[in-house]
Amino acid sequence: DSGVTQTPKHLITATGQRVTLRCSPRSGDLSVYWYQQSLDQGLQFLIQYYNGEERAKGNILERFSAQQFPDLHSELNLSSLELGDSALYFCASSASGGGRTDTQYFGPGTRLTVL
Amino acid sequence: AQKVTQAQTEISVVEKEDVTLDCVYETRDTTYYLFWYKQPPSGELVFLIRRNSFDEQNEISGRYSWNFQKSTSSFNFTITASQVVDSAVYFCALTQSNYQLIWGAGTKLIIKP
Numbered sequence: 001d002s003g004v005t006q007t008p009k010h011l012i013t014a015t016g017q018r019v020t021l022r023c024s025p026r027s028g029d030l031s032v033y034w035y036q037q038s039l040d041q042g043l044q045f046l047i048q049y050y051n052g053e054e055r056a057k058g059n060i061l062e063r064f065s066a067q068q069f070p071d072l073h074s075e076l077n078l079s080s081l082e083l084g085d086s087a088l089y090f091c092a093s094s095a096s097g098g099g100r101t102d103t104q105y106f107g108p109g110t111r112l113t114v115l
Numbered sequence: 116a117q118k119v120t121q122a123q124t125e126i127s128v129v130e131k132e133d134v135t136l137d138c139v140y141e142t143r144d145t146t147y148y149l150f151w152y153k154q155p156p157s158g159e160l161v162f163l164i165r166r167n168s169f170d171e172q173n174e175i176s177g178r179y180s181w182n183f184q185k186s187t188s189s190f191n192f193t194i195t196a197s198q199v200v201d202s203a204v205y206f207c208a209l210t211q212s213n214y215q216l217i218w219g220a221g222t223k224l225i226i227k228p
Binding site: 048056058104105108111 | 160206216218221
């Protein structure tokens with residue numbers, strides 16, 4: 001158990017809908033990262049937050065947004081969902097701002113199915 | 116450009132065999148970190164090891180060992196006396212200059228009983 005929690009574990013929804021995925025980092029970690037893992041694309045980095053502020057952005061679609069709250073938990077919002085958004089969404093956390101020495105610890109993931 | 120290559124898409128071995136997973140990386144940085152993660156069938160990503168570019172000592176943890184060779188830009192992972200529970204997808208990753216992780220495509224390891 002990495003200490004990173006994600007809810008829900010599974011989510012099934014329809015195209016055009018909006019969902020929110022939640023992540024709580026390990027105790028003491030300040031950074032939260034979001035990744036998308038689909039069968040054909042592998043692991044894709046979406047976005048990183050550090051202590052409430054956006055730190056880095058990857059291949060995140062405009063339909064997706066995230067935030068990190070004062071208690072350091074994070075939410076990833078996915079809207080206008082398409083079939084292609086079906087994937088496993090991971091949250092990871094690390095101790096500091098994502099320097100080279102930081103190790104990212106991953107949550108169990110949320111499996112999103114868009115029908 | 117920074118890149119991680121895991122050329123072995125899938126490896127299948129019989130239990131108790133030794134198996135090596137290859138990882139080759141490209142980077143212009145002199146300081147960098149390499150990682151291995153395991154993703155079992157249950158789906159979670161489990162951190163296995165982190166190695167910095169200045170430490171070329173091999174690492175052993177139980178049945179797992181890692182061979183880091185800067186001369187060939189490789190960070191290979193060996194499982195000795197493999198077990199069915201080792202079946203998983205294994206990812207190698209590299210920190211790039213903006214500190215984000217660059218991931219390999221993963222190697223699916225199948226251990227047959």
